[in-house]
Amino acid sequence: MHAAFELDMPTLVLARVVSIVVFAIGIPIMTLRKDRPETAIFCWSLVMAILSWVSIIAAVATENLYIVAIYAGCISGTVSLQWAAVVVMTGRKVHSAWFVVPPVGVALGIVVLQMPATDASILSCVVLGLQLGAASTFIMLYGRLAVRRSTAVLMALGYTFSFFSAISRPIELLFFGSFSLYATSGDPANSAAFLGSYIGTTLIILSWLAALKDRAEARLAALAFRDELTGLANxxxxxxxxxxxxxxxxxxxxxxxxxxxxxxxxxxxxxxxxxxxxxxxxxxxxxxxxxxxxxxxxxxxxxxxxxxxxxxxxxxxxxxxxxxxxxxxxxxxxxxxxxxxxxxxxxxxxxxxxxxxxxxxxxxxxxxxxxxxxxxxxxxxxxxxxxx
Missing domain, CATH: 3.30.70.270 (Reverse transcriptase/Diguanylate cyclase domain)
Structure with missing residues (x-):
């Protein structure tokens, strides 16, 4: 029964990293423009996601406290940048404190408090869960101002999957007293958390591509139905x-x-x-x-x-x-x-x-x-x- 829930985690991790790299390269080539700062911010979040995977693999191999701190800061920074991109897309003001404090705070906390790997992972998951929950709520409230409702729902769903993946680790520790620290572990609980994160990341990227499509269509509609000089309808x-x-x-x-x-x-x-x-x-x-x-x-x-x-x-x-x-x-x-x-x-x-x-x-x-x-x-x- 236990084996039925085990996944080929090394292959899945590699596939996930490769897919993120492909999107990080492809999205700028297809859509990056000077008048679309949200696209640039989202692409930087994908770069940050790649760094987080590199650092977590290095952290597992070396168990170095500073590399663990770098991983925690990178994964938190990934969500911060994605949330900032959505805020920019909706036309609202980006408060830098919301997006700088979590990644910097969690990394410094791990280093200053000299946390063991287990405590550092729990702290990172708690901060990440708060960020993901807040991002999902923000998108449901304001996402439809910039994109179609279906796109906003898809994006919020991606962050919701990622949210449950993040909080599964603290919950596992609370009820079972331990959890696996290894990203490539085939442990059933680790597999479930990885799948939730994988599905969430995939939905987020797909919804972002849908959002770019919505924005492009809105621009075309504006060109078709707006008078360029006065800004009024035609x-x-x-x-x-x-x-x-x-x-x-x-x-x-x-x-x-x-x-x-x-x-x-x-x-x-x-x-x-x-x-x-x-x-x-x-x-x-x-x-x-x-x-x-x-x-x-x-x-x-x-x-x-x-x-x-x-x-x-x-x-x-x-x-x-x-x-x-x-x-x-x-x-x-x-x-x-x-x-x-x-x-x-x-x-x-x-x-x-x-x-x-x-x-x-x-x-x-x-x-x-x-x-x-x-x-x-x-x-x-x-x-x-x-x-x-």
Whole structure:
């Protein structure tokens, strides 16, 4: 019965080290770019994992206290770097203390306290278990902000497997009074811990490749549906998302209001100050719109100096107030080289039962925009419903 649970551990250890080396070389070749620091950090974690395996084999062979400390620091540093990579990927701030203290602390603790091999291994497993548990929890909470939910679940599952592998050693010592220190031991308990760690590492690497794929697809979607100059959505996204919002508002009975907007005398800006100044104005308006409170459900550049905003669940009167505030805020925030503010005109139209689609509603907002221009510009006009 005992033999049934024994594995060819030397071969498995070698296979694991080789697979990590392959990924450590392959991932940078396939995906490493200057604008993807999370990939570089993750690759360094794989290098650290290789060092941890080299050091643990050396520690078992020599039983040297300092090599044991190096192993404990390397394996803790591997998880620290991977967690830091995920934090960077989610766009959150990396607190260096979270990632530096565990590996440095466990290595110094082993050396300063002159721990025997058993105590050093237990300390390393406890610290590693805390890191893995925290990383798994963080990914479940924030991972979906950067990658698909399925990818976040797969990644969290990998860290969960590794977590149980790490805490199995202290549990084994607690209930059985001893455990195997040798990485290549065929002991059943050691085999189970190794398998848990092996599965966890494999899932983590596979989920990281899936995360890189998710990020690449998100970049392509941004290129397809975003206006590069203003950072707002483009006409294609407005039409696709607008149809969905139209159907949703009809089904739920919520208000849907469209704003057709045009920067006043924009051609004069280009003619007098040049296209670079015109681009600066457009980019500033995009930033002002994105920072507006409340933000529109969809904000898109239709082309040139023309924009369209969609508000869901807000009536035309309230949207008119939002636009007037945006108009004043934008005029105060941006000035032309001669000190003059940039103004805009807007037409506001709220969907009614007579409207037969989003295009019809946009035409009403566009007609209201022409009324605003005819009345002297620098204002917003609410368009009348079709019944009127």
């Amino acid at each position: 006409r294609r996204y407005l039409h696709e998302q607008g149809r969905k919002l139209w159907t949703q508002s009809r089904w739920q009975g919520t208000a849907l209001t469209i704003v057709a907007l045009d920067l006043d005398y924009f051609k004069r800006i280009n003619d007098r100050w040049g296209h670079e100044e015109g681009d600066r104005v457009l980019a500033a308006f995009g930033a002002a719109t994105a920072a507006a409170t409340p933000a529109p459900t969809v904000a898109a550049r239709m082309g040139g100096e023309e924009f369209c905003l969609i508000y869901v669940g807000v009536d035309a009167k309230s949207v008119h107030g939002f636009i007037e505030r945006l108009r004043d805020d934008f005029a105060q925030a941006l000035r032309l080289p001669d000190g003059e503010p940039v103004r805009f005109s807007a037409g506001v139209a709220q969907a009614g039962p007579e409207d037969d689609g989003l295009n019809n509603l946009y035409r009403r907002a566009d007609n209201a925009l022409y009324q605003a221009k005819a009345s002297g510009r620098d204002c917003a006009v609410i368009g009348l419903p079709l019944a009127a």
